[in-house]
Amino acid sequence: MGETRSGQRDAYRLILEAIDIGIYRPGDRLVESELADRFGVSRTPIREALQRLETQSILSRDGRSLIVSALDHNALAELYVVRTELEGLAARLAARHATAEEVRVLSDMAREDRALLGDPAALARANRRFHKQLHLASHNRFLMQQLDLVHRFMALLATTSLAIEGRGADALDEHDRIVAAIATGDGDAAAQAVRGHISKAFETRLKYDAARSAAE
Known part of the structure; x- marks a missing residue:
């Protein structure tokens, strides 16, 4: 359980940092499998991190995909x-x-x-x-x-x-x-x-x- 929470925090931080430095920009689609490969993290903590970021409105839905949100x-x-x-x-x-x-x-x-x-x-x-x-x-x-x-x-x-x-x-x-x-x-x-x-x-x-x- 502790390892899962640690992995989720790491995945969350890694995705946030990637957005912060411009690897992912507003409108870019985030794919669970691609993120797991990029960061060397299993898909479960990636999935949980994406859900957290969506809840915080950092990510938004575009059909079935999650994309980096844009500010109007x-x-x-x-x-x-x-x-x-x-x-x-x-x-x-x-x-x-x-x-x-x-x-x-x-x-x-x-x-x-x-x-x-x-x-x-x-x-x-x-x-x-x-x-x-x-x-x-x-x-x-x-x-x-x-x-x-x-x-x-x-x-x-x-x-x-x-x-x-x-x-x-x-x-x-x-x-x-x-x-x-x-x-x-x-x-x-x-x-x-x-x-x-x-x-x-x-x-x-x-x-x-x-x-x-x-x-x-």
Whole structure:
């Protein structure tokens, strides 16, 4: 029984990671046998993981097939509203509770990530690491659980706003402002900096989606 639960958790994590890094994108069909072969996991935990992901709306039904879900405009707007508030709270708590070591790690990330400008995929991975470290610095396990759920749905976005011209450099400048506010213990400024950061990312994505729709 314990091995089955462990296998299910592993299969769930492996499928989520594959979606997160873009191996599977919105609209892609997930086949139980192919996933079992790819990950070297038996079909039973794969099946249970797929059922869990469907329950969480990460996957959806297309006839008899399971596909990676896509976010429409309304779902995207709802997701960003929740993300803005939760990340703002994380930044406020980080300003209060982050250790000196955690602040230095955030600062190092913000500085070192500039070497990734020009590589949107690598910058997107670094961005996720930065935000994860910010969540950890909040020292609130319940908030982190909610943020993990939000970021699972962020993986359903087929493109990263960091790929858009100029957005990468702007995003890193915004990271610098977030870290500076946390370092001084200014919770209000930290929350405001994060909210502005996420608002700008949402605005950039909306403009990108509108331009793409007009070109189709």
